Amino acid sequence: MQKQESIEYFYIYEGENEKYGLRYAIPEDAEKISRLYVQEYDYNYINPKVYDPGELQEIISEKKNIWIVGENLKNQQIFATSLMELKENYAFSSKTIIDKDYRGLGLGSRFGFRSVNHLNESHIFDDRIKIDSDVRAVQIEAQKLTERAGGIPYGFIPFYNNFGDKRKLNTDYYKPYPVQNEESAFLYFVPLTNLIENRVNRVFLLDDELISPLYNLIKNSRRIIKVLMKKDDISLLKKNTTPGYVEHNDISVSIDMYGSKIKLVGVSDISVVNFLLNKFKDYRMLIWHIPTTQKGVKSMQQALEEGFIVCGYNVGSFKPRYSEGLIDSLIFVKYLNDISKNPLGDINLTSKNKPFYEHVITQL
DSSP, rough: OOOOOOSOEEEEEEEEOOEEEEEEEEEHHHHHHHHOOOOOOOTTOOOOOGOHHHHHHHHHSOOOOOOOEEEETTTTTTEEEEEEOOOOSSSSEEEEEEOOGGSSSSSHHHHHHHHHHHHHTTTTTTTOSSOOOOOETTTTHHHHHHHHOEEEEEEEEEEEEEOOOTTTTTOOOOOOOSOOOEEEEEEEEEOHHHHHHHHEEEEEEEETTTTHHHHHHHHHHHHHHHHHTTEOOOOETTTOOOOSOOOOOOOOEEETTTTEEEEEESSOOHHHHHHHHHHHHHHHHHEEEESSSTTTHHHHHHHHHHOEEEEEEEEEOEEEEEETEEEEEEEEEEEOOOOTOOOOOOOOOTTTHHHHHHHHTTEE
């Protein structure tokens, strides 16, 4: 479905002295949206394109990017903005940014709920399996807001974000933005109907003390997930019980120069991983999503042997090319720089995401 390009408001709220409206952003809003990012992040946001109104106009025009703004209807001031990116089979929700003069009025929670509800009613999520997001570990209110909106924590990745002024970053593919201001993040998801209806209940896991507890954390997280995973057929395989040769014809690799991250998805032999680690040696981390299939168990074993840490359990996130079902995956992370002396910085926890933090922190 194409997003609406108009100045019509899909939700209007009357406060005590003001009247507010929610609408889809249009390219002409770019400069006002950019100002909100400067106020929130200075010039250190993960994607520097939000600081160039010309580039931001093009991003707003892309159909895969759904920008929503909150506007004061009395003075036409844009005081809030959020972005929902439509990925291949899921939607990624970015943080809602609120102008500092409008905070403390409950507008963030109200507008966040109304925006997602409107998009859902507009059938924008019909082909998606989940709404995904990552939330800065330092921001406890953002974590609580995500959880109130139905977000379920499924992982914790230390040093996940790399903030800094990237406006003059060289475009050399092998020279990412260097280590600057690293922050950890919690991963959240909201399951949608397609995930619930199409997830495969056959799960293979390496029989390891770092893996089984993570599966159980997810399974017991929320009632909707308990019901979804209640009938799982679990196989815990011992080390060296899967073939030594691992096929790697169903993998994907993506590169994030701004975040200095490599993402590998699929079952692969460690030789492919080592090739990537060598080729992109100037990056900060490699994140490997390994499907919970029988062949994937070998990859899990190799990841642990190579010093990867287990950071999360992603329900139904992997869709094989030659299958209709959705398969779970485990999230492994390998740091390419020495993090042993790096302070994690401020970490704030909710009761729901604390178990994931504790599971990961013991591995560092």
